[in-house]
Amino acid sequence: MNTKHTNGVGDDVMKAIREGHVHMRPRWHFLLLSALTLTGAILAFLTLLYIVSLGVFFLRDSGALFAPSFGARGWLTLLRSLPWLLIGFVVIFFVILEYLVKRYAFVYKKPLLLSVSGILCIVFIGGVAIARTPLHHTMLVSARHGFLPAPLSALYGHPLRQTSPDDMYHGQIVDVIQGGFVLVDEDTEDGHGTTTVLLTPRTRLPYGEDFTLGERVVVVGDEVATGTIQAFGVREIDEYPNQ
Numbered sequence: 001m002n003t004k005h006t007n008g009v010g011d012d013v014m015k016a017i018r019e020g021h022v023h024m025r026p027r028w029h030f031l032l033l034s035a036l037t038l039t040g041a042i043l044a045f046l047t048l049l050y051i052v053s054l055g056v057f058f059l060r061d062s063g064a065l066f067a068p069s070f071g072a073r074g075w076l077t078l079l080r081s082l083p084w085l086l087i088g089f090v091v092i093f094f095v096i097l098e099y100l101v102k103r104y105a106f107v108y109k110k111p112l113l114l115s116v117s118g119i120l121c122i123v124f125i126g127g128v129a130i131a132r133t134p135l136h137h138t139m140l141v142s143a144r145h146g147f148l149p150a151p152l153s154a155l156y157g158h159p160l161r162q163t164s165p166d167d168m169y170h171g172q173i174v175d176v177i178q179g180g181f182v183l184v185d186e187d188t189e190d191g192h193g194t195t196t197v198l199l200t201p202r203t204r205l206p207y208g209e210d211f212t213l214g215e216r217v218v219v220v221g222d223e224v225a226t227g228t229i230q231a232f233g234v235r236e237i238d239e240y241p242n243q
Helices: 002-018 027-062 064-070 072-080 084-101 112-131 135-144 150-155
Strands: 168-177 180-185 193-198 216-225 228-236
Touching: 027 064, 027 084, 027 112, 027 135, 064 072, 064 216, 064 228, 072 216, 072 228, 084 112, 112 135, 135 150, 168 193, 193 216
Parallel strands: 193 228
Antiparallel strands: 168 180, 168 216, 180 193, 216 228
């Protein structure tokens, strides 16, 4: 019965070919389609790496990436600081990448959950690795000085950054005072506003309280007066390589 069924299908196919319902496509058509698919997959993958690394860079530059060292409140600060617009782009390009690569054996022969998890891990690890290089910091400095063309400079502007939570501050220490310090708050529009940070015995200091002039720190705390906050937690922001 299987043989008869196979022969029947074969006869139907040959009949469709003879009647002109099936058209043979040249080999170059499939080669071109494969080349375009591979190129699209590579571009989608590189775009994902760039977007993920840019998001990690934003979190690191604002200090939100280090806030979890303050405990549960720090984790909440990190969640509130996530760049949701970039995360949306990640989802879009990830769907595109998954669609393009599912035709290849190393993907379609694997369960969907496994292939998705594998791609996510590769993209996330690669994005974090890129974010630890001076690439985005150099691009940010160039953008601020007008050395980048408009499309690229816009990527490092405020539209793609998530606004920092009201209780998070980050900047450079410009003065050390009794019981605290003064920092230049980088969240102000001109980047020159100052905030006085007061330390208490309950302030969480993962790296100690030996703060020095010029050091960049992230602070989570509550405002007790205009331009003055009582710190819940303070820690330095790690410098970029070769900075």
